[in-house]
Amino acid sequence: MDLRLYDTLTKEKRPFQPLDANNVRMYVCGPTVYDFAHIGNARPVIVFDVLFRLLRHLYGEAHVKYVRNITDVDDKINDRAARDFPGLPLNEAIRKVTEQTGRQFHADVDALGCLRPTVEPRATEHIGEMREIIERLVAGGFAYVAEDHVLFSPQAMNAANSGLPRYGALSNRSLDEMIAGARVDVAPYKKDNTDFVLWKPSKPGEPSWPSPAGIAVQGRPGWHVECSAMAWKHLGEHFDIHGGGIDLVFPHHENEVAQTCCAFHQPRMANTWMHNGFLQVESEKMSKSLGNFVTIHELLADWPGEVLRLNMLKTHYRSPIDWTTKSLEESAKTLDDWYRVAADVAPGQPASSVVEPLLDDLNTPLAIAALHGLRGSDVAALAGSLRLLGFLSESAAQWEGRKRQASGVDAREVERLISERTTARARKDFAESDRIRDLLAAMGVAIKDSKEGTTWEVAR
Numbered sequence: 279m280d281l282r283l284y285d286t287l288t289k290e291k292r293p294f295q296p297l298d299a300n301n302v303r304m305y306v307c308g309p310t311v312y313d314f315a316h317i318g319n320a321r322p323v324i325v326f327d328v329l330f331r332l333l334r335h336l337y338g339e340a341h342v343k344y345v346r347n348i349t350d351v352d353d354k355i356n357d358r359a360a361r362d363f364p365g366l367p368l369n370e371a372i373r374k375v376t377e378q379t380g381r382q383f384h385a386d387v388d389a390l391g392c393l394r395p396t397v398e399p400r401a402t403e404h405i406g407e408m409r410e411i412i413e414r415l416v417a418g419g420f421a422y423v424a425e426d427h428v429l430f431s432p433q434a435m436n437a438a439n440s441g442l443p444r445y446g447a448l449s450n451r452s453l454d455e456m457i458a459g460a461r462v463d464v465a466p467y468k469k470d471n472t473d474f475v476l477w478k479p480s481k482p483g484e485p486s487w488p489s490p491a492g493i494a495v496q497g498r499p500g501w502h503v504e505c506s507a508m509a510w511k512h513l514g515e516h517f518d519i520h521g522g523g524i525d526l527v528f529p530h531h532e533n534e535v536a537q538t539c540c541a542f543h544q545p546r547m548a549n550t551w552m553h554n555g556f557l558q559v560e561s562e563k564m565s566k567s568l569g570n571f572v573t574i575h576e577l578l579a580d581w582p583g584e585v586l587r588l589n590m591l592k593t594h595y596r597s598p599i600d601w602t603t604k605s606l607e608e609s610a611k612t613l614d615d616w617y618r619v620a621a622d623v624a625p626g627q628p629a630s631s632v633v634e635p636l637l638d639d640l641n642t643p644l645a646i647a648a649l650h651g652l653r654g655s656d657v658a659a660l661a662g663s664l665r666l667l668g669f670l671s672e673s674a675a676q677w678e679g680r681k682r683q684a685s686g687v688d689a690r691e692v693e694r695l696i697s698e699r700t701t702a703r704a705r706k707d708f709a710e711s712d713r714i715r716d717l718l719a720a721m722g723v724a725i726k727d728s729k730e731g732t733t734w735e736v737a738r
């Protein structure tokens with residue numbers, strides 16, 4: 279069976295045909311590095327990591343190039359820098375914020391079992407490519423200069439009508455409706471209310487670079503053009519897959535398509551557009567004001583990263599996901615069990631019962647159901663399949679040890695109580711033996727008696 283992926287542009291699942299099977303190319307919009315990433319941000323990272331692993335499995339590790347950018351120029355970064363490092367020049371403060379946040383992001387997503395992308399370009403290292411795209415857009419009549427800004431004109435794009443996509447096609451909107459629906463208090467330098475910023479002048483102290491299109495004052499790029507530039511630099515004018523969260527379809531991805539296709543006279547930017555659904559917490563939208571805003575970092579203090587990963591993949595990537603403690607507890611139990619039976623087993627080939635649902639637009643819930651099926655029939659295939667999905671990075675002993683450590687259970691005390699209980703049982707003092715079992719249970723320790731003796735584990 280071949281890989282089929284749902285494409286946001288054509289709204290259908292289509293067979294995936296790479297432009298070049300020796301160089302399968304995927305771009306995913308990465309984080310803006312100004313603060314700890316929240317668990318919603320982890321969703322595209324995990325989902326596209328699974329796709330990256332699947333593509334490597336299908337085409338070979340050396341033949342897949344995955345680019346995920348780091349947005350390190352943004353007003354939110356500037357605000358944080360000014361707040362946290364008031365004594366430093368803004369540029370230095372910004373570097374501190376982006377470096378520190380970038381490190382936190384890596385630590386978080388490494389713990390979630392995500393491979394690093396092939397390239398992680400930073401926006402500030404691609405200003406030259408952004409300027410080049412902007413120059414091309416101005417020269418082509420798709421963009422214009424006004425009050426030291428450069429603006430892109432979707433109306434000019436749709437008027438050109440020469441082998442370009444229609445502005446609005448990706449997000450399924452009509453430009454006429456956008457024109458009619460746009461706010462009235464539009465910036466005075468815009469010719470039309472649907473025009474968007476490619477470049478803007480920097481305020482004093484803000485990061486700034488020499489401007490394109492003959493603008494005399496220094497400036498900085500708009501957000502959308504950053505991704506067009508980084509994707510172009512590392513993947514070319516036209517590539518296979520572009521991904522991100524559903525909230526990015528409009529305006530961000532619509533504008534990326536517009537910029538790239540108009541700059542390079544292409545009918546397409548990416549052949550497949552993929553978007554993950556949103557994550558909500560205990561059936562509510564996650565927001566700071568509701569107090570249910572939770573960072574990956576905070577969750578990692580309570581749960582192993584692979585538990586968060588499994589919990590994410592139990593829902594199909596295009597469906598909304600409801601993030602609940604109950605579901606996390608179940609995911610933890612499942613992983614405890616898989617670690618016990620499969621972590622120390624020599625892994626076999628991933629089972630076709632697991633790979634086939636993945637080939638069908640990354641149907642991870644079905645793949646996980648198949649994993650449960652393998653548990654009783656083919657443990658080697660279970661181990662291989664779990665590894666394909668990014669699980670079992672530790673040995674069974676490491677997993678259990680971490681659980682004990684995280685629970686604060688004192689292993690020596692547990693062993694001592696178990697041997698007391700064994701002595702009590704030997705003298706048929708079942709009241710005492712039950713008392714010790716209850717004591718252990720109260721400590722969060724579950725015990726199991728067998729012919730070989732008593733084993734124990736931290737009950738979650």
Ligand code: AMP
Nearest residue numbers: 309310318319321322522523555556557
């Ligand atoms: P941002 O830093 O807000 O640009 O988001 C980074 C990535 O996380 C983008 O791909 C967003 O679409 C995605 N994202 C943000 N919030 C959520 C959420 N609650 N659920 C799923 N994805 C999200």
Ligand code: ZN
Nearest residue numbers: 307308505530
């Ligand atoms: Zn982007």
